[in-house]
Amino acid sequence: MSMKIHILHMNDVHSHLENQMRVGYQLRRLRESLSQRGEPVLTFDIGDVLDRVRPETEASLGRLNAALLGSLSVDGWVFGNNEGLTIPRRVWPELVAASGGTVYGTNIRDESGSPLAELTDVFIYDLKGIQVGVFGVTPSYPKPYEHLGVQVLDPVVESARAVRMLQQMGAHIIVALSHLGLGADHSLAKAVPGIHLILGGHTHQLMDEPVYEGQTAIFQVGKHGVAFGHTTLVIDDATHQLQMVEGRAVLPTVLEKVDAQMMQVYLSHWSEIDKDLDRVVCELADALKTSLDEESSFANTLAGILQTEYCADVGIVVSGLLCASLLQGVVRRRHLHSACPTPTRPVLIDLSGAELWRVFERGLQPGFCLQRGFGFGFRGSVVGHLGLSNVRLEAHREVDDKVVVDEVVIGSERLVKTRIYRVATVEYLWLSSVLPEVHEGNNVDIPPPLVRDLLMERMNHANIVRDARFTCVHIRL
Numbered sequence: 188m189s190m191k192i193h194i195l196h197m198n199d200v201h202s203h204l205e206n207q208m209r210v211g212y213q214l215r216r217l218r219e220s221l222s223q224r225g226e227p228v229l230t231f232d233i234g235d236v237l238d239r240v241r242p243e244t245e246a247s248l249g250r251l252n253a254a255l256l257g258s259l260s261v262d263g264w265v266f267g268n269n270e271g272l273t274i275p276r277r278v279w280p281e282l283v284a285a286s287g288g289t290v291y292g293t294n295i296r297d298e299s300g301s302p303l304a305e306l307t308d309v310f311i312y313d314l315k316g317i318q319v320g321v322f323g324v325t326p327s328y329p330k331p332y333e334h335l336g337v338q339v340l341d342p343v344v345e346s347a348r349a350v351r352m353l354q355q356m357g358a359h360i361i362v363a364l365s366h367l368g369l370g371a372d373h374s375l376a377k378a379v380p381g382i383h384l385i386l387g388g389h390t391h392q393l394m395d396e397p398v399y400e401g402q403t404a405i406f407q408v409g410k411h412g413v414a415f416g417h418t419t420l421v422i423d424d425a426t427h428q429l430q431m432v433e434g435r436a437v438l439p440t441v442l443e444k445v446d447a448q449m450m451q452v453y454l455s456h457w458s459e460i461d462k463d464l465d466r467v468v469c470e471l472a473d474a475l476k477t478s479l480d481e482e483s484s485f486a487n488t489l490a491g492i493l494q495t496e497y498c499a500d501v502g503i504v505v506s507g508l509l510c511a512s513l514l515q516g517v518v519r520r521r522h523l524h525s526a527c528p529t530p531t532r533p534v535l536i537d538l539s540g541a542e543l544w545r546v547f548e549r550g551l552q553p554g555f556c557l558q559r560g561f562g563f564g565f566r567g568s569v570v571g572h573l574g575l576s577n578v579r580l581e582a583h584r585e586v587d588d589k590v591v592v593d594e595v596v597i598g599s600e601r602l603v604k605t606r607i608y609r610v611a612t613v614e615y616l617w618l619s620s621v622l623p624e625v626h627e628g629n630n631v632d633i634p635p636p637l638v639r640d641l642l643m644e645r646m647n648h649a650n651i652v653r654d655a656r657f658t659c660v661h662i663r664l
């Protein structure tokens with residue numbers, strides 16, 4: 188005789204709350220019908236359920252998203268990079284409590300190397316005598332995690348440790364919740380024998396059914412709540428051996444109802460969220476303009492805030508990080524959030540004067556601003572124009588439209604090509620190859636908080652906004 192254990196799983200919802208509530212409606216109904224048949228069900232979220240691109244998540248710092256998981260009665264959750272890198276560590280215990288499930292941090296430790304009290308390394312669910320052992324791993328980004336009060340250890344090494352522990356504890360089945368990405372899941376399966384099933388995320392593949400790497404089944408179901416996964420483990424009653432893994436993606440349509448309990452949770456959070464988004468950031472005497480193809484005061488303001496906050500020599504951003512101008516008058520948090528939705532972090536690097544010169548010249552070429560911005564958390568369309576602070580560029584345009592920089596002044600002094608300058612920029616420019624010199628920058632530091640948090644805190648600094656209105660770039664024809 189065999190028995191079935193069902194696992195319902197979501198990954199990379201990224202705060203697509205409407206879709207999540209549709210998924211929730213179907214998931215809850217399916218779970219009820221399976222339970223009525225007497226078949227055990229586990230519900231898991233595999234990370235990046237939240238995304239600060241969404242105002243409700245920004246205002247609640249993910250508390251709403253965690254409460255939605257709670258109302259869906261998840262049994263387990265593993266943090267993705269969005270939870271780990273964009274939600275302050277001090278809020279994590281609240282998120283864990285609100286989710287009501289076991290939150291896995293098998294490769295997460297505090298600064299001293301100790302496990303975090305609110306996270307769990309391994310856990311065994313006893314389902315009608317079958318011991319299902321679970322652990323959960325998140326991707327390691329050593330630099331960005333450096334100042335966040337946590338260490339993310341090598342996921343493969345920690346997975347091997349978790350498997351050994353679960354085997355010693357008597358687990359019959361071992362399931363990994365992995366926010367590492369599909370390629371990394373294959374590597375994990377090869378490197379660590381003994382995992383029966385890896386439920387994944389991060390790389391957003393919408394798979395129709397599990398694939399196998401050796402004896403390990405691997406499955407993930409897309410992104411943004413377009414689907415949830417229904418994976419069934421068929422287990423021999425007598426031997427407790429896994430006989431078969433079946434899986435499918437369940438795709439609700441837009442016509443599907445939303446889950447009433449999740450909607451209730453959403454509504455109960457709304458007035459707090461609305462109050463937060465309504466808070467006044469500053470009052471602008473004049474509009475702050477964003478332009479994708481010419482220098483603009485809002486992009487320069489962003490560069491100015493970064494440069495002054497970290498006492499850098501130069502601030503460099505791109506206007507594509509901004510999606511709207513700010514109007515004259517009162518600016519509220521909701522305005523700033525919609526104008527700057529990208530949850531990118533500040534990055535400090537060292538560049539030589541010669542490298543800086545090349546960055547400026549590259550950024551001023553006609554095609555630069557029209558390159559498509561992609562990946563690394565970028566939430567705009569094209570890369571846009573350079574936004575600068577504490578720099579003055581003199582340049583001329585040649586007959587073939589090429590722009591040649593003639594002079595660079597940093598502060599009040601001419602740039603020295605052999606000198607090393609401290610540059611404040613954003614994670615997107617450091618991670619992507621839009622400006623190769625920035626990507627290769629030395630002495631990298633990624634201080635908290637998010638760039639947008641800095642904007643919220645510092646926009647009322649009249650001097651920065653005033654300076655940003657002066658043009659940094661002068662191109663003679």
Ligand SMILES: [Zn+2]
Nearest residue numbers: 235267268389
């Ligand atoms: Zn991710």
